[in-house]
Amino acid sequence: MNDQIDQPRRRIVLGAAALSTGLSTALLPLAALAAEPVKVGLILPMSGPFASTGRQIEAAVRLYLAQRGATVAGRPVELIIKDDGGVSPDVTKRLAQELVARDKVQVLAGFGLTPLAFAAAPVATQARVPMIVMAAATSVIPQRSPYIVRTGFTLAQVTAPMAQWAAKNRIRTVVTLVSDYGPGIDAEKVFVKGFTEGGGKVVDTVRAPLRNPDYAPFLAKVRDLKPDALFVFVPSGEGAAALKQFTERGLAAAGVRLICTGDVLDDDLMASIGPAAAGVVSSHHYSAAHPSADNKAFVDAFQKANKGMRPNFHAVGGYDGMHLLYQALTKTGGDSTGDKLLAAMKGMAWTSVRGPVGIDAATRDIVQTVYIRKAQLVAGGYYNVEFDQVDKVRDPGV
Ligand code: PHB
Numbered sequence: 549m550n551d552q553i554d555q556p557r558r559r560i561v562l563g564a565a566a567l568s569t570g571l572s573t574a575l576l577p578l579a580a581l582a583a584e585p586v587k588v589g590l591i592l593p594m595s596g597p598f599a600s601t602g603r604q605i606e607a608a609v610r611l612y613l614a615q616r617g618a619t620v621a622g623r624p625v626e627l628i629i630k631d632d633g634g635v636s637p638d639v640t641k642r643l644a645q646e647l648v649a650r651d652k653v654q655v656l657a658g659f660g661l662t663p664l665a666f667a668a669a670p671v672a673t674q675a676r677v678p679m680i681v682m683a684a685a686t687s688v689i690p691q692r693s694p695y696i697v698r699t700g701f702t703l704a705q706v707t708a709p710m711a712q713w714a715a716k717n718r719i720r721t722v723v724t725l726v727s728d729y730g731p732g733i734d735a736e737k738v739f740v741k742g743f744t745e746g747g748g749k750v751v752d753t754v755r756a757p758l759r760n761p762d763y764a765p766f767l768a769k770v771r772d773l774k775p776d777a778l779f780v781f782v783p784s785g786e787g788a789a790a791l792k793q794f795t796e797r798g799l800a801a802a803g804v805r806l807i808c809t810g811d812v813l814d815d816d817l818m819a820s821i822g823p824a825a826a827g828v829v830s831s832h833h834y835s836a837a838h839p840s841a842d843n844k845a846f847v848d849a850f851q852k853a854n855k856g857m858r859p860n861f862h863a864v865g866g867y868d869g870m871h872l873l874y875q876a877l878t879k880t881g882g883d884s885t886g887d888k889l890l891a892a893m894k895g896m897a898w899t900s901v902r903g904p905v906g907i908d909a910a911t912r913d914i915v916q917t918v919y920i921r922k923a924q925l926v927a928g929g930y931y932n933v934e935f936d937q938v939d940k941v942r943d944p945g946v
Pocket residue numbers: 660661662663683684685686730731782783784811
């Protein structure tokens with residue numbers, strides 16, 4: 549605890565009295581001011597159908613604070629977590645407004661789904677506070693506010709390498725099946741474009757509703773069309789149901805191969821998906837099996853702190869979101885003015901547990917490696933094992 553009080557004093561003394569090591573009592577009121585907390589309003593789906601996203605991001609953010617200390621550049625970091633239930637943009641917007649007006653947060657963060665990020669964007673613009681989008685993944689999101697910075701990924705970014713891989717690996721005909729909203733439509737468009745340019749043919753494009761989806765009628769149609777492969781995107785939390793129905797409808801038995809984005813084979817769900825995942829090739833920016841020392845340490849610490857829960861890609865979006873904020877505050881010397889934090893975040897680069905990442909200074913979107921992975925049984929559990937990669941992938945836009 550002492551550290552949290554001492555650090556701001558030390559910083560001011562150093563700045564004011566050129567390397568003096570003593571504490572001047574005259575500086576104490578200033579020191580108290582410098583120790584004002586940086587309040588971070590974290591809006592997450594902690595309940596409802598997408599609660600796993602909230603659980604993962606909260607755990608990752610707390611782990612980051614526990615590992616790096618709850619003080620940065622002399623400022624204690626205070627989290628205020630709000631559950632938006634994951635389905636109502638009006639609720640997310642109201643929570644963002646309350647956090648800014650009543651709680652006086654200096655940063656908004658989280659945002660589990662695209663419509664919820666859209667709803668909060670004007671609040672960030674009006675309040676001039678950075679809005680760190682940790683999960684929502686439709687390409688256009690950062691264009692909704694100059695205060696948005698994204699630390700997760702975009703569907704377009706991870707789908708383009710999958711489309712190229714499929715075209716190069718003897719898959720000639722594909723049907724796409726996506727959730728019918730922003731990220732699904734992005735994935736569909738980018739897959740169709742990339743796969744067609746690679747010489748493949750998209751036989752049909754089908755969209756399932758986001759709310760209460762029943763994939764059975766769509767899968768029956770796919771079985772009749774008998775493409776070489778079915779490309780799937782559903783948001784994290786939905787993958788187990790989609791894969792179960794794929795197996796039950798006998799698509800694999802009919803010779804239709806499944807390919808997907810990593811959202812479908814979410815690490816948080818791999819245990820419940822089980823053998824249905826075996827051999828499925830997917831593309832994504834993070835796998836808990838990513839073979840780096842940093843990632844092994846992250847997965848171990850995350851599991852230790854969360855009763856064995858395996859971190860998924862949303863957790864990494866949250867962990868890196870906190871890292872971005874800590875780095876930005878270090879760069880501004882603890883100044884949490886929105887415009888200064890934004891300026892500090894633009895162009896920032898670091899080694900994440902997922903691999904090298906950076907924030908494009910012009911688009912405020914994340915640039916990262918996208919991996920092609922195959923689901924395999926590793927040490928008693930199914931993991932997405934990376935076997936190919938495309939480096940420095942930018943959001944291609946849609
Ligand atoms: C989104 O709504 O943008 C979203 C949510 C979960 C995902 C991907 C995208 O896995």
